[in-house]
Amino acid sequence: xxxxAWMKPAFGRAAGLFGAWARLGMAVMVGAVALPGPQxxxxxxxxxxxxxxxxxxxxxxxxxxxxLKRGVNFGGMLEAPKEGQWGATVMxxxxxxxGAHFQTVRLPVRWSNHAAVxxxxxxxxxxxxxxxxxVDTLLMKGLYVxxxxxxxxxxxxxxxxxxxxxVEERLLEKRFLNMWRQIEGRYRYRSPKxxxxxxxxxxxxxxxxRWNALAAKVVSIIRVHNPQRTVIxxxxxxxxxxxxxxxxxxxxxxxxMGAHSYDPFDFTHQxxxxxxxxxxxDQRAQMVANxxxxxxxxxxxxxxxxxxxxxxxxxxxxxxxAAYARIMRDGAEARGMGWAYxxxxxxxxxxxxxxxxxxxxxxxxxxx
Ligand code: BGC
Numbered sequence: 403x404x405x406x407a408w409m410k411p412a413f414g415r416a417a418g419l420f421g422a423w424a425r426l427g428m429a430v431m432v433g434a435v436a437l438p439g440p441q442x443x444x445x446x447x448x449x450x451x452x453x454x455x456x457x458x459x460x461x462x463x464x465x466x467x468x469x470l471k472r473g474v475n476f477g478g479m480l481e482a483p484k485e486g487q488w489g490a491t492v493m494x495x496x497x498x499x500x501g502a503h504f505q506t507v508r509l510p511v512r513w514s515n516h517a518a519v520x521x522x523x524x525x526x527x528x529x530x531x532x533x534x535x536x537v538d539t540l541l542m543k544g545l546y547v548x549x550x551x552x553x554x555x556x557x558x559x560x561x562x563x564x565x566x567x568x569v570e571e572r573l574l575e576k577r578f579l580n581m582w583r584q585i586e587g588r589y590r591y592r593s594p595k596x597x598x599x600x601x602x603x604x605x606x607x608x609x610x611x612r613w614n615a616l617a618a619k620v621v622s623i624i625r626v627h628n629p630q631r632t633v634i635x636x637x638x639x640x641x642x643x644x645x646x647x648x649x650x651x652x653x654x655x656x657x658x659m660g661a662h663s664y665d666p667f668d669f670t671h672q673x674x675x676x677x678x679x680x681x682x683x684d685q686r687a688q689m690v691a692n693x694x695x696x697x698x699x700x701x702x703x704x705x706x707x708x709x710x711x712x713x714x715x716x717x718x719x720x721x722x723x724a725a726y727a728r729i730m731r732d733g734a735e736a737r738g739m740g741w742a743y744x745x746x747x748x749x750x751x752x753x754x755x756x757x758x759x760x761x762x763x764x765x766x767x768x769x770x
Contacts, residue, residue: 646699
């Protein structure tokens with residue numbers, strides 16, 4: 403089931419495409435995709451939607467959750483197998499712009515491709531210093547930084563990206579934990595505005611049972627030197643709302659749940675332009691329903707939720723992308739949820755690399 407994504411024709415950027423098909427596969431698996439049948443009825447958004455809860459977390463983590471507010475993903479940069487391989491690097495100007503306009507940067511880092519293939523997973527010091535520099539620059543600008551362990555493809559059982567090296571299967575989990583030992587030790591003295599995210603979009607081999615166990619192990623490793631640092635725990639099945647109930651949060655009061663939302667998927671992920679636009683009443687209802695599920699999960703469990711990824715690809719019509727961004731941003735904020743738009747300068751950009759400037763309608767939708 404997970405593998406059907408690999409059989410799709412190759413178009414678009416391999417990794418993004420792969421992620422997209424994997425997401426769709428997961429959606430079908432957990433029954434989250436609307437299969438042909440009666441049309442869902444459009445709903446109007448309640449005037450006062452349910453807001454996220456902090457009942458199960460410390461006051462400090464609650465403050466962090468409420469302070470994350472508006473954020474952006476530095477996608478396609480340290481996310482690539484090597485920085486620059488996907489055409490984007492973290493430029494000082496990007497950090498300036500982010501610092502001036504957002505409260506949070508989510509920094510996807512592909513640690514696994516910068517570490518020894520042996521069980522110790524010794525992280526390359528040159529790469530780690532590059533990450534230090536970016537993290538510290540962003541922190542100095544007063545931003546919250548979500549340091550996200552992104553794209554360890556073997557951990558989820560997907561195909562290696564071009565330029566990504568393989569690790570012996572039997573070493574994978576121990577090596578992953580050893581990388582976390584190094585990361586948590588390295589950043590132990592950083593400000594509480596630095597947040598760790600255990601693994602982006604667990605799915606595939608990370609079945610809910612495995613993921614719940616792994617997340618608990620990573621949290622206990624992080625607690626060795628970071629007893630109170632806020633940690634984001636993602637949802638199994640790539641963060642789909644239908645899977646929230648399968649997530650068992652580790653027993654720890656400094657956690658936030660990390661949800662992603664890319665519905666309507668045929669609109670947000672048109673790697674080949676398909677003329678799907680946004681946002682009809684039914685599409686809007688789908689988007690709002692996801693946000694409502696996040697808030698309802700939070701109220702039920704007492705853990706706050708962060709919307710760590712949402713966004714629409716550059717192939718979609720610009721006015722529709724802006725309408726989509728506005729609904730998601732308003733909807734997250736109405737529920738008291740911090741959000742991070744995917745992404746800053748690459749395929750879903752609000753500040754496209756080629757223009758080296760804002761894409762005004764999306765900027766306005768997110769920030770005005
Ligand atoms: C993936 C990216 C992809 C994006 C949108 C992210 O989680 O890491 O490669 O472009 O989602 O699908």
